[in-house]
Amino acid sequence: MSRQPRSLSDKVVFITGAARGIGRATAVALVAEGARVVIADLDGELAATTARELGAGVGFVQLDVTDHPAFTASLDDVEQSTGPLDVLINNAGVMAIGKAEDDSHERAYRQFAINVFAVMHGTREAIHRMKPRGSGHIVNVASMAGVVPIPGAATYAASKHAVVGFCESLYWELRGTGIDLSYVLPSLVNTELAAGVKRTRAANVIEPEQVANEIVAALKVPRLAVFAPRSMGRITKVTGLIPRRLGDKIMTASGSDHVVLDSLGTDGRDAYEKRVAASAPAADAERAGR
Ligand SMILES: NC(=O)c1ccc[n+]([C@@H]2O[C@H](COP(=O)([O-])OP(=O)(O)OC[C@H]3O[C@@H](n4cnc5c(N)ncnc54)[C@H](O)[C@@H]3O)[C@@H](O)[C@H]2O)c1
Numbered sequence: 001m002s003r004q005p006r007s008l009s010d011k012v013v014f015i016t017g018a019a020r021g022i023g024r025a026t027a028v029a030l031v032a033e034g035a036r037v038v039i040a041d042l043d044g045e046l047a048a049t050t051a052r053e054l055g056a057g058v059g060f061v062q063l064d065v066t067d068h069p070a071f072t073a074s075l076d077d078v079e080q081s082t083g084p085l086d087v088l089i090n091n092a093g094v095m096a097i098g099k100a101e102d103d104s105h106e107r108a109y110r111q112f113a114i115n116v117f118a119v120m121h122g123t124r125e126a127i128h129r130m131k132p133r134g135s136g137h138i139v140n141v142a143s144m145a146g147v148v149p150i151p152g153a154a155t156y157a158a159s160k161h162a163v164v165g166f167c168e169s170l171y172w173e174l175r176g177t178g179i180d181l182s183y184v185l186p187s188l189v190n191t192e193l194a195a196g197v198k199r200t201r202a203a204n205v206i207e208p209e210q211v212a213n214e215i216v217a218a219l220k221v222p223r224l225a226v227f228a229p230r231s232m233g234r235i236t237k238v239t240g241l242i243p244r245r246l247g248d249k250i251m252t253a254s255g256s257d258h259v260v261l262d263s264l265g266t267d268g269r270d271a272y273e274k275r276v277a278a279s280a281p282a283a284d285a286e287r288a289g290r
Helices: 021-033 044-054 066-081 105-131 153-172 208-218 230-239 246-253 267-277 281-288
Strands: 012-016 036-041 059-062 085-089 136-143 179-186 225-228
Touching: 012 021, 012 066, 021 036, 021 044, 021 208, 036 044, 036 066, 036 136, 044 208, 059 066, 066 105, 066 153, 085 105, 105 136, 105 179, 105 267, 105 281, 153 179, 179 208, 208 225, 225 230
Parallel strands: 012 036, 012 085, 036 059, 085 136, 136 179, 179 225
Antiparallel strands: none
């Protein structure tokens, strides 16, 4: 029996990392559904511009998601000014690339602080708020990197595997609470995060709007794993069944074993990597103070 799609009209939705990219596209799609959207982003100026562009009533807040007390305070402010939190979309994320042997603990920690620990903190905060009301939806943006190998982005892949593992377990804890949970697995998306990465057929590059549409669909009819494009779900099932040696051959024949590493040193990539290095001020300060 198919479930009746939910209305998103008037729902209070807080989206992290929504000044640009997938978060922005999701905010646009949710505003079109009549939701009351709050854009949170480290780049406060861009968050303000994006909110203005999306129309009256769209809120914004400058937030470093690795600053957990500030994250909590932002959610408190939104609940006081706009209403109880209906949907939290933990979307903020960064991808630093390079060979694992050249990575530093500082860089790895930064990625985990944003991609994993902030997602866990936001999720805990959302549960505390939603559980007493017996309703709400938490959406954590992972990546196909959470289920397939991404040579040249091993630390990023590890962080996204962590999000998938967290959600697969949490799903069972949330059963019967009235809180829905989804994790999102986009393939390569045309945003700054993918700067410099060659657009090959094997890379399956999609637009942020496609991811946004899948997120909106999952909010209307809840499901746990949200692939974008949807066909990646079927492909992942099939590739999981093929023998390792054949999988390795497909990986090398398609160029997927070096496509990310090939983008190292390109102009767009360098600019993005500089942004990533300044993406977790609170986590950096915490580490430096130790
Ligand atoms: N682009 C892709 O190919 C792709 C593929 C799969 C998954 N994803 C995931 O989608 C999510 C969004 O990525 P995107 O492609 O839109 O990237 P993006 O770089 O276009 O946007 C990410 C946004 O997050 C913000 N941000 C970064 N650190 C932050 C922090 N500490 N606190 C608050 N905001 C912060 C940035 O300022 C930026 O506006 C990420 O979790 C990413 O891992 C992206």
